[in-house]
Amino acid sequence: MTKVTDEHILGLISKGGADLEHGYRLMMECYQQRLYWHIRRIVVAHEDAEDVLQDSLVNIYRGLSRFRGQSSLYTWMFRIATNESLRFLRDRHGENTPFEQVREKLIGTLWQETGPDSEEILVRFQQALLHLPNRQRVVFTLRYYEEMPYEEMARVLDSTVENMKTNYHYASKKIKELMTK
Amino acid sequence: MKPEFDFDMVGKRLPYSVPEGFFEASSRRALEAVERHRRRRRLRTVLLAPVGIAAAAAVALGLFLSTPDVNPVAGEADQYTAIDRFVGSLSDQEVLELDKALSTDYFLSENVF
Known part of the structure; x- marks a missing residue:
């Protein structure tokens, strides 16, 4: 079976019409689960991740005809999903709510979402x-879970490679300290 | 002294699960949402077409009459906004029914020749 490539998906999308639909379905088959887990790691609750995923998938469809390939399809989709996730958190918790308060709410959600059978270390x-500021948390998850190159991360978060490296370094250090306690 | 935490103890494992069949259902929902979006866009296009034609006709007439005081496109932006608001206020069922009606209407259908 031929592996579906981004080039194949983009080729279908560029033709428009029924081919665009086919390309979109293939794109969902290839990337939906990765997008979901990326969103889930940010928003924590399954129901919230479900909503953010739907919004992201619709926004991806809306933007497909305008996608010009300045970045990879994967980076572009993760950028949309990341923006939707961060916007969700801002809307849900309020822009001016202190970080510590948001953190405690998300930790409470984490414990609700994970049953007694969940592995404690996980x-x-x-x-x-969740002790990391939201953007730093996104930097860490993109690098750690997705193994995304720093250049791509900088495109997802509209930042610089140096900023991504610095944030990942401090995030890793903080997590190690918290897990070693 | 406690040993430093090793990320390999966790790897990429997560403590979360998803309901069975979730991703198949999610794909279906996304495709349905996309179809709803396309219907609303189609409806908007059909409703806005007369506004655009009227504005173009008014501009042409204004140029013909050469009356600099006449602003032929005054209110056109208001009509676009009003139609956007109208389409936005419709329920999905209403959009579906209106879309069906417009696509079979002899005078409004794209297939009229």
Whole structure:
């Protein structure tokens, strides 16, 4: 079976009409699960991740005809999903709510979402991630879970490679400290 | 002294799960949302077409009459906004029914020749 490539998907999309629909379906098959887990790691609750994923998928469709390939398809989609996730958190918790308060709410959600059978170290690890500021948390998850190159991360977050490296370094250090306690 | 935490103890594992069949259902929902979006866009296009034609006709007439005081496109932006608001206020069912009606209407259908 031929592996579906981004070039194949973009080729279909550029033709428009029924081919665009086909390209969109293929894109969902290839990337939906990765997008979901990326969103889930940011917003924590499954129901919230479900909503943000739907919004992201619709926005991706809306933007397909305008996508010009300045970045990879994967980077572009992750940028949309990341923006939607961060916007969700801002809307849900309020722009001016102190970080500590938001953190405690998300930790509470984490414990609700993970049952007694969940592996304790995995829950503690996610809890440690929630101690990071939102953007730093996104930097860490993109690098750690997606193994995204720093150049691509800089495009996702509209930043610089140096900023991404610095944030990842400090995030890793903070998580190690929290997990070692 | 406690040993430093090793990321390999966790790897990429997460403590979360998803309901069975979630991703298939999610794909279906996304495609349905996309179809709703396309219907609303189609409806907007059909409703806005007369506004654009009227504005173009008014501009042509204004140029013909050479009356500098006449502003032929005054209110056109208001009509676009009003139509956007109208389409936005419709429920999905209403959009579906209106879309069906317009696509079979002899005078409004794209297939009229």
